Structure formats: structure tokens, C-alpha cells
Amino acid sequence: MTNVLRMSKVYAPTLKEDPSDAELASHRLLLRAGMMRKNAAGLYSFLPLGMKVLKKCEAIVNEEMDDIGAEQILMPFVQPAEIWHESGRWDDYGPELARMTDRHGVEYCLGPTHEELITSIVRNELRSYKELPVYLYQTQVKFRDEIRPRFGLMRGREFLMKDGYSFHATQESLQKTYDETSEAYARMCDRMGLEWRAVEADSGQIGGKVTTEFMALAEYGEAEIVHCTCGYAADAEAGECICTVTQYERDGIEKISTPGVHTIEELAEFLDIPSTSCMKALSVKDPEGNITVFFIPGDHELNDIKANRVIPGFDFLTDEEMVEAGLFKGSMGPVGLPEGVRVIADSNLKDVAQWAVGANEDGFHYAGARLGVDFEVDGWADLCQVKPGDKCPECDKLLDGARGIEVSQVFQLGTKYSESMGAYFMDEDGTEKPFIMGCYGVGVSRSMAAVVEQHHDDLGIIWPLAVAPAHVCVIPLTVGDDLVQPAAEKLAEELAALGIEVAIDDRSERAGVKFADADLIGWPLQVVVGKRGLAEGNVEVKLRRTGEKRDVPLADVVGLLDFTGRVDFKSEAGFNAFDAIFE
Numbered sequence: 001m002t003n004v005l006r007m008s009k010v011y012a013p014t015l016k017e018d019p020s021d022a023e024l025a026s027h028r029l030l031l032r033a034g035m036m037r038k039n040a041a042g043l044y045s046f047l048p049l050g051m052k053v054l055k056k057c058e059a060i061v062n063e064e065m066d067d068i069g070a071e072q073i074l075m076p077f078v079q080p081a082e083i084w085h086e087s088g089r090w091d092d093y094g095p096e097l098a099r100m101t102d103r104h105g106v107e108y109c110l111g112p113t114h115e116e117l118i119t120s121i122v123r124n125e126l127r128s129y130k131e132l133p134v135y136l137y138q139t140q141v142k143f144r145d146e147i148r149p150r151f152g153l154m155r156g157r158e159f160l161m162k163d164g165y166s167f168h169a170t171q172e173s174l175q176k177t178y179d180e181t182s183e184a185y186a187r188m189c190d191r192m193g194l195e196w197r198a199v200e201a202d203s204g205q206i207g208g209k210v211t212t213e214f215m216a217l218a219e220y221g222e223a224e225i226v227h228c229t230c231g232y233a234a235d236a237e238a239g240e241c242i243c244t245v246t247q248y249e250r251d252g253i254e255k256i257s258t259p260g261v262h263t264i265e266e267l268a269e270f271l272d273i274p275s276t277s278c279m280k281a282l283s284v285k286d287p288e289g290n291i292t293v294f295f296i297p298g299d300h301e302l303n304d305i306k307a308n309r310v311i312p313g314f315d316f317l318t319d320e321e322m323v324e325a326g327l328f329k330g331s332m333g334p335v336g337l338p339e340g341v342r343v344i345a346d347s348n349l350k351d352v353a354q355w356a357v358g359a360n361e362d363g364f365h366y367a368g369a370r371l372g373v374d375f376e377v378d379g380w381a382d383l384c385q386v387k388p389g390d391k392c393p394e395c396d397k398l399l400d401g402a403r404g405i406e407v408s409q410v411f412q413l414g415t416k417y418s419e420s421m422g423a424y425f426m427d428e429d430g431t432e433k434p435f436i437m438g439c440y441g442v443g444v445s446r447s448m449a450a451v452v453e454q455h456h457d458d459l460g461i462i463w464p465l466a467v468a469p470a471h472v473c474v475i476p477l478t479v480g481d482d483l484v485q486p487a488a489e490k491l492a493e494e495l496a497a498l499g500i501e502v503a504i505d506d507r508s509e510r511a512g513v514k515f516a517d518a519d520l521i522g523w524p525l526q527v528v529v530g531k532r533g534l535a536e537g538n539v540e541v542k543l544r545r546t547g548e549k550r551d552v553p554l555a556d557v558v559g560l561l562d563f564t565g566r567v568d569f570k571s572e573a574g575f576n577a578f579d580a581i582f583e
């Protein structure tokens, strides 16, 4: 029985108790089901069953990449520092980039991503527009020294990523590859059984709508998403914030004694107005030390990415720096700021005629400070983190919120790397041009965790067929006898002959232990073979997804499960494939 997975031989140490530091279901259950083990913060080993799932996820990703014409390669995990100096990222990447020096004193890094390396491979050798586009990818371990590795595979330091890179002569060609890759990413999610959404993401310094993230929806996902019934969806880090600010109008400006009032909530309560009528102030400095105060609607938070776009490299002032600059924490306002302090306000405040703000004096606020009369604003910008209830930028309806796990991202890079690293080709018109590039990443190990996040219950994992460690587990309730085990073995072999992936729990464990482990590991279908059932010629078939059970004559099982030609286990999540048994 070479094709049957024998649980007596498989190294899958299951745990009865929840590991104490595992907060998320995926983290907890992958450990408990004996699929992986932690070696250090953000470092995990995949054990045999976990490895099977990971390999299936990887195969889905690789197949979809091959299908759109990308070619698989393998680059070194360790990369020379030199090329990172060329792109400027040796300095920009920060402490997430793990650096090392070899015995000769030459610097290297552990690859967190491979734009530099791939660019260094094609430059000087890929020379003519006639050879373009070129699309290469690899599926390989990455290392990022994450500040807070957590949630198991979700945010590891070492993790498996599929990273692809494309080189083009024209923007149209890049757009085509970008769209095809987006479609492939959608299919990958579908095949893994993920419920997902494509969202507008932050495009960093490049700007424009040139990047999309694929989010697996999950209650405990790290990413916040806003979405609208019109189809608009964005990562809350990136989405435009259009909100409703409640006008609070008065006859004129009035300075009010507000003892003990320092927060927006306290001010709103003191003035008996909604927090949406108060303006939050945040003091920041640029790398040269020039000070700016940002004003945003009181019920919103500053989005650091957006703020960084307005003041690159900004930092918040410390309490001491505020005192030094003559600013009053908890009482800042645009009226009467110290000389040289700039005011930049959120665009949503443009139409707000009168502001409730600090008076730049401890214990005082202004109510009704008039924009354009009592104070001026030096600049307007989209500064706030969008949240549910804000307006959709595309249709004006109110946005809903959700949480998600970023499983993949597509990105139009433009010429950032080709220009900085001198990667040029000869175009049709005889001129040298930098390659227009795209890059595309899938978190393979994170996707595996996302599948568990979406498909589990109190008892354990519920694998979609396409990524299950095996499709069916045959469970003989006694082993070593001459009735039950032989019947189970024969059945397992017959099912395997149908092309179904079969495991047999041939361990000499109590029935209760086998049932619990089968539910925990999450085989999509269990076939229980016991003495009592066999006496009547029956086995019990249990669908993990619903818990439904049915007695089936032993002789009928193979017929019932003969899906040949109907279900392609490898290319469909196939949740419902086994449902037919229960109709």
C-alpha cells in the first residue's frame, strides 16, 4: 500500500492542550495538529502533514504562474550588499534587512525580496525590445527581521514566498502582465478555498493606482479594509478618507477656559458637541527639525503613510520638544502658533468654517475659530486613516469595514530599479531605455495560515480538498485483529486506486483519540470501520465540514466516492465534492 498515508508511521505529534502563546486559530491548530513546530520567534519547522499542505499551496501558486507564461527560476537566498547599495535600499530598508559579513569582510543580506537580484541578472544580457517581455518567478524562503513576529505563519521572520518579476518595453505590456497576474492571483485564492477581496493598496513613493493587495477575509486579520457595495475596496492604510465633519457654528471666535481638558473626548464633552466638530492637533518635525502641526477631524486618526508623503521622514515631537517649541500638548490650535510653525490640515476640514481647537495656552480652547479670518492653513492634504462610515470615494455611499490577511500583492514598479541599477534595453527606435518592471508576491506559508483561519471550528481544521494533507482518512477502530483492520486496509487501498488521497489511522489508539485527532487534523472525509458496523456490513462516513454522519454499506463506499472525471481534486477547492454522499 504505497499510496496510503499510514498514521502509525507519520510524524504528527498532536497536542491535546492549546499552546499558551498561540492567539490565532491558525497558529494554535497548526501546532496542535502536529503540522509545524516553533523553533524561535518567527521561525517554524513544517512537519510531514504541514509540509504536504504547504507543498499543495505552492503547487497551486506555481501552476497558475506557469499558466500565464511566467518561468520558474531559483535565485540565491543570500544576496550581495553591493546591489542593494546600487538601488539605495541598503540604507532605506531598515533593521528588517538581516545583514551579514563573510570571512573576507564582504557584506551580504538575507533576501527579504529580490528586485535587486533579478535586475542584476538581466541587465547587460537582456538587451533588445524584441526579447521583451520577460517574466521570471521563484518560490523560496524569505527572511525579514520583523519587529513583532507573531501569529505563527501569519507574520514569521522566515517564510515561503512566491516572488515574480517582469520586464517590459512599454507600459501597455506591463499592464497586460499585471492584469493577467491579478487574475492568476484570484484563481489561486479560489483554488485554496479562500474568501478574498482585491483591495487598493499603498503604492509607496511610486504613486498612482498601481498596486493591488489580495486579502483573505478574516475576523482577526491584521489588515483593515474598507469596502463599498459599488465594488470599491481599499486597504485602510491606503484608502482615501472622505468623512463628514459636523459644523459647529457660533457668532464668532470665543476663548474658553477649559481646565483639565486635554483630549478630544474631554473637549467634546466640555463643549457638549460631537467629537466630529473638534479638531485634533499633532505636532511633527521634518528631518531638518522644521515643525508642522497637522489638524485632522477629532474622530479620526492620522495615517502615518499619508503624513510621510506630506513630510517625508517626519517624526512626532516629544513632550520636551513641544515645550521647547512653545507648543502646549492637549491645547494646540492654529490661532497664535509660535513663529515658523506650519499648519497643514486634512482636506475634510476645508469646508469647516469654524473650528473648536486648542488656544496654545494650557487650560484654554477656542470655540468658533474662523478659517481665513482668525487663522490660515498653509496646506491641505488627505491625512486621515479611512474607517467604516466614511464616504466611498467612488460613489459617495458609506463604507463598510472588514479585516483581512494580505496573502498577495501585485505591483507596477516602473523604472525605479532599472534606472538606479542601470538596466537598459535597446528600443525599436534605436534608443536606450530602462526596463519598465512589475513585481508580484504571494505569501505561500501565510496563505496556508489564512486557509486555516477561514476553515476551522472548535474541534480543529477543516481543509478544503485542494490543500488537504489527504482527502479521506480511513479509521479502523481496532488494529491487529483479523476483521476490522483488514477491511479498513482493503478499503483504503481501493479508494487510493480511484485517485483519492487516503490516510489510514492504523495506530493502536483508543477510538476517542483517533476521532479527536481526525477532527483536529481536518481530513475532509472520515470513514470509520468498526466491529459493530461491520457485523451489519456497514462503515460510518463522516463529513468533517458539517459533522454529518451516514452508515454506508462497505461494498458501496468505493462507488460513492468514485468521483473520477467529476472532481479535479487538485484544481478546485471542492468543498462540496463529498456532499453528494449525504444527499
Ligand code: ATP
Pocket (backbone or CB within 6 Å): 113, 144, 146, 153, 154, 155, 156, 157, 158, 159, 161, 406, 407, 408, 409, 441, 442, 443, 444, 445, 446, 447
Ligand atoms: P505586510 O504588510 O503584511 O508586512 P508586505 O506588504 O511587507 O507584508 P510584500 O513585500 O508585499 O509583504 O510580500 C509579498 C507577500 O509575502 C505578502 O503579501 C505576504 O503574503 C507575504 N509576507 C510578507 N511578510 C510576511 C511575513 N512576515 N510572514 C509571512 N508572510 C509574509
Ligand code: MG
Pocket (backbone or CB within 6 Å): 213, 406, 408, 409
Ligand atoms: Mg505587500
